Amino acid sequence: MQRLGARQIDFDNFMPTHQSTYKFYPARTQPERSGDGLLDRVIRLPVDGPSAHPDAERGVVQELHAFDARPRVGFDVQAQHWPYHVKSTMPALQFQAPRGTQDILPDDAPSWAFVEDEMRRQARLANYSEIRTPTFEETGVFQRGVGASTDIVEKEMYTFLDKGGDSMTLRPEGTAGIVRAYLQRGMASRPQPVKLFTELTTFRYDKPQKGRFREFHQIDFEVIGEADPLADAELVGLQWRLYAALGLRNLSLQVNSIGDQKCRPAYIQKLADYFRQHLDGLCEECRRRLETNPLRLLDEKKPECQAVLEGAPRSADHLCDECRTHFEAWLGYVEGAGIPFSINPRLVRGLDYYTRSVWEVWPPVVGAQSTIGGGGRYDGLAEQLGGRPTPGVGFATGIERILLELKDQDVAIPSIADLCAFVVYRDEGGKRLAFRLAETLRASGISADMSFGDRALRKQFGAADKAGAHYAIVIGDDDSVELKDLRREGGEQRKVAIGDLVAVLKGERGATE
Numbered sequence: 001m002q003r004l005g006a007r008q009i010d011f012d013n014f015m016p017t018h019q020s021t022y023k024f025y026p027a028r029t030q031p032e033r034s035g036d037g038l039l040d041r042v043i044r045l046p047v048d049g050p051s052a053h054p055d056a057e058r059g060v061v062q063e064l065h066a067f068d069a070r071p072r073v074g075f076d077v078q079a080q081h082w083p084y085h086v087k088s089t090m091p092a093l094q095f096q097a098p099r100g101t102q103d104i105l106p107d108d109a110p111s112w113a114f115v116e117d118e119m120r121r122q123a124r125l126a127n128y129s130e131i132r133t134p135t136f137e138e139t140g141v142f143q144r145g146v147g148a149s150t151d152i153v154e155k156e157m158y159t160f161l162d163k164g165g166d167s168m169t170l171r172p173e174g175t176a177g178i179v180r181a182y183l184q185r186g187m188a189s190r191p192q193p194v195k196l197f198t199e200l201t202t203f204r205y206d207k208p209q210k211g212r213f214r215e216f217h218q219i220d221f222e223v224i225g226e227a228d229p230l231a232d233a234e235l236v237g238l239q240w241r242l243y244a245a246l247g248l249r250n251l252s253l254q255v256n257s258i259g260d261q262k263c264r265p266a267y268i269q270k271l272a273d274y275f276r277q278h279l280d281g282l283c284e285e286c287r288r289r290l291e292t293n294p295l296r297l298l299d300e301k302k303p304e305c306q307a308v309l310e311g312a313p314r315s316a317d318h319l320c321d322e323c324r325t326h327f328e329a330w331l332g333y334v335e336g337a338g339i340p341f342s343i344n345p346r347l348v349r350g351l352d353y354y355t356r357s358v359w360e361v362w363p364p365v366v367g368a369q370s371t372i373g374g375g376g377r378y379d380g381l382a383e384q385l386g387g388r389p390t391p392g393v394g395f396a397t398g399i400e401r402i403l404l405e406l407k408d409q410d411v412a413i414p415s416i417a418d419l420c421a422f423v424v425y426r427d428e429g430g431k432r433l434a435f436r437l438a439e440t441l442r443a444s445g446i447s448a449d450m451s452f453g454d455r456a457l458r459k460q461f462g463a464a465d466k467a468g469a470h471y472a473i474v475i476g477d478d479d480s481v482e483l484k485d486l487r488r489e490g491g492e493q494r495k496v497a498i499g500d501l502v503a504v505l506k507g508e509r510g511a512t513e
């Protein structure tokens with residue numbers, strides 16, 4: 001058996017389908033890829049050892065063609081029994097995107113724009129202003145903010161010493177940096193609260209899998225400087241509306257309160273005492289965590305720990321009066337707004353800065369990496385970062401997770417505004433005119449494109465079709481152009497004076513791009 005990283009292929013028993021073509025990557029020359037479907041068709045060809053293919057070449061991507069697909073059980077791995085011959089070869093790409101990252105390609109753009117546009121619309125509707133903070137911060141911002149004993153800080157941060165010898169970290173989340181900016185930039189002296197939103201790239205070194213990336217994107221909303229539970233409710237309402245407006249259905253909102261500095265220490269003590277009495281029912285990792293962060297045991301998923309976890313004391317039963325009042329008021333507002341929720345006593349979240357309200361939104365089919373978004377209150381965070389006590393609350397939602405869910409739920413993504421005009425020319429003189437006309441159209445707010453090079457007229461029309469242009473505009477010999485509607489079967493060509501073209505196009509399509 002060859003070790004093939006994320007997906008294992010048993011070469012000795014591998015059955016190709018008749019006449020299928022596979023791309024074979026020589027072992028060890030390509031980094032592992034997963035999560036992008038590539039491994040469905042890509043198999044590494046062993047270059048060494050008894051099962052090596054005779055034509056396998058190191059450093060070359062080989063496309064091999066199956067020509068003998070007789071079913072074999074207990075496949076003989078001698079080289080001459082490989083049922084493929086090399087069809088074509090091409091040099092292996094030297095560089096690939098780092099594991100756990102994605103290239104967002106032009107075909108993906110409409111879905112991203114769809115989600116981002118909705119984020120902006122919801123921000124506008126609820127009066128949130130945009131903020132952008134640096135991609136990296138001093139490491140202490142996350143150590144102190146997110147918490148030294150969290151998985152994120154312990155294992156997942158991309159931390160490096162810069163050339164000045166300072167420890168920096170690519171942000172694993174947005175809230176700590178936003179609160180740092182709030183404190184540093186004097187936002188406390190503005191009318192409170194400050195309602196902010198942002199879209200950010202985030203970095204966590206974790207094992208990539210479906211829905212879990214090392215570089216991913218979050219939409220983040222924060223209300224800083226407000227203790228009223230109405231702020232918590234407003235954020236939940238905003239998050240819920242964002243998903244609904246995108247077309248997501250059957251999501252579930254899980255809520256809990258984990259208390260504050262006043263009541264949480266006693267609760268954590270109770271929790272730790274309980275776990276110490278039930279060590280036998282806990283896994284190794286839980287026992288280790290018990291010493292650093294007992295609260296985090298509650299969202300352990302391993303089946304062997306579940307019996308003990310089910311019986312654990314619940315934070316909501318150990319809240320002080322203020323926290324209880326806050327929790328009840330929050331849920332009252334959420335309920336009043338008609339948003340359904342489930343109180344989940346084991347919801348604790350993976351970041352240490354939370355106080356009181358915590359929540360998550362789950363998809364209809366819950367998997368290990370499926371939480372679409374989560375948030376909570378962080379009234380102690382500003383102080384942890386050296387500022388004055390400042391209440392705050394917010395949520396973040398992963399864009400990749402939203403996109404996966406949109407796909408799972410078959411939500412149709414609207415296409416991005418289409419191309420209005422494709423200007424077509426016959427010769428060099430016409431090309432100059434075509435360029436001038438394309439520039440005039442663009443300056444007038446009408447989208448326009450044209451071919452580079454000196455393509456034949458037929459090829460230019462082909463390019464116009466491929467680009468999905470609404471009209472082809474053929475440059476004529478005089479002061480007029482031929483306008484052809486490409487979306488109408490057998491559409492007539494009609495003559496339009498160049499001076500009238502902008503008005504004609506705007507009239508036909510409305511004054512849009």
Ligand code: HAM
Pocket residue numbers: 172173174175204206211212213214216217218220221222350351371372373374375376377378393394395396397398399400401
């Ligand atoms: P979080 O729960 O760690 O919270 O992350 C928020 C969301 O980011 C998750 O629900 C998920 O959609 C997405 N996400 C997290 N890790 C990954 C990953 N490895 N790959 C893809 N998506 C991922 C926070 O980050 C807090 N800052 C939220 C917050 C804002 N709390 C208060 N304000």
